[in-house]
Amino acid sequence: MRITVIFSPALKNSILATSKRLMNLEHIASSHNIPLTPPDVEVDEYLMKIHSKEHLERVRNLPFFNTAYESVKCVVKAGDAIKDFDLVIVPTSGTGHSAEKDKFRGYSLFNDVAILVEKLKDAGHKRIAVIDTDAHHGNSAAIIGEKTLYLCIAGEPECFEEGMLVCKPARDMTREEYISAFNKTLEILDSYAPEVIVWYFGQDTHFLEYSGMNLNGECYDEMINAALRLANGRKLIVLLASGSREDVFDEIVKCFIITARKIESE
């Protein structure tokens, strides 16, 4: 499995909130011989496809704008890089599945999932599926519409389900119930036969994070193992989103790399 991490030196060097985990990421990637891919792309075209002109004007002076803009570049670059790799890992910051066309929500200035789907369509990928596991339901499916299968297992409040969206609220599930719901969701994903899978991986589902959900490293192990086996022979882009803890972030990245290598060696 050819793996790369989309890595922005500008984000590492300039933005305090994310720089520590990016320093760790640089180290983890180099110790596993994973190449870093810089986000050397233009993105205004994609921002304008997904967001209104008014929204772009409004957010331009916000303190997180530069972070979010750089994060969009990373996500769009992932849409390019996937032609040369099987697994592309993208840490995001200031972008996320919560942003609406005309509104930013929480720490999401731009809807990175919707932007990535747009980029993948442009790059000629026809069958794209998104799996969204976060402590909160997002708005990406509402923006993307019928263009892709969208599978969501998240906390609350529930997505407004329509078209190609399948949503399963998971706030009160036990770990076992969550894994079972995740595996059922992968079956739906498999039967859709996507060329490219986008996994919006919110680390705020971890029990150490702030969202009151209950997953742990063993759950992530199982989920990542199952998803990578399903994605084997296809293409997978992972957007690492939400959460605040560097240790949880490191655990997830290592799990993806080690599991991919293990599957490869079998």
Ligand SMILES: [Zn+2]
């Ligand atoms: Zn949902």
